[in-house]
Amino acid sequence: MVDQYFQVGKIVNTQALRGELRVLASTDFPEERFQVGSELAIFKDKELLAQVEVDGHRLHKNFHLLHFKGYDSINDVEIFKGTQLKVHASQRQEELGENEFYYDEIVGLEVVTDQGQYLGKVREILALPANDVFAVQSPEPGHKDILIPYIADVVQNIDLESGQITIQLMEGLID
Template identity: 30%
Template sequence: MKTDQLIIGKILNTHGIKGTIKVQPITSDINRFKSLNYIILDDLKIEISNRRISNNLVYLDLKGYDDINKVLPFKGKYIYILEDDRINLKEGEYFQYQVIGLKCYDTKNNFLGTVISILENPVHDILEIEDETKAVHYVPFIDNFIVSVDLENGIILNPIEGMF
């Protein structure tokens, strides 16, 4: 992945014999695929000829890839878009790639761990944080626990007793 590209999904499998790919979206808004005109795959910008969304998965037909044998090598690969084409976020919203890797501290500036993943939950996202001993802790990404997010300096948390 180049620095000007963003992951938006992972190809899970093919679908049918006509080259359709089944994609697990990696985005907070699956509907963004409805207006997407291209994807980047293996450094190739490929036009989308058709798309549909079903059961939280995206099915894409790619121009020039109309046979299952042409898309089988894509299975398991990530798809990207150019950063210039990303959606605009409201203040206080972040892309997952911006939060993953951030260091987390408590309100007394004690290091708690590093965000290794974000779990999407119907109610709210959950930060998966790995501490120095490699133990994993889960923190709801809500105002009750998140004091501040600074993309340069990390996240300040207000954890409850027993969370870490």
């Protein structure tokens, strides 16, 4: 069986000279995933570059600044710019609460209105301070993504079995 990993962040840049990396989280559990002692895997595309252990974590603006054990200079970590941070399936929390989902369960789902209008598929999830936002890729070429806030007034139902999210359109949500 091939090991299964789930993305928890993207390394976007280095930070200073002592081996810290700027990470954009793509997990609802950044405090858990990036805590000191956490084991993560670094992937470039589908290639595993390194298994690392977090030995430093702090927040700076909208980034998580991570330091990995044994990577003590900018020269050690520059190769990781633009890569994905993943967690092994064995470290994934088994049970989530009601109406809680892993990002990878949502990405790819079809989005329809409560009137049956097909809007597209979830391309990515933007983790914003107020709430997550689903970026829905329009099926029509050249159209911008539709941004759907993950709030109770809009998202009516997420059905993983049918692969569909049902939303109630709010005024101004779609141009």
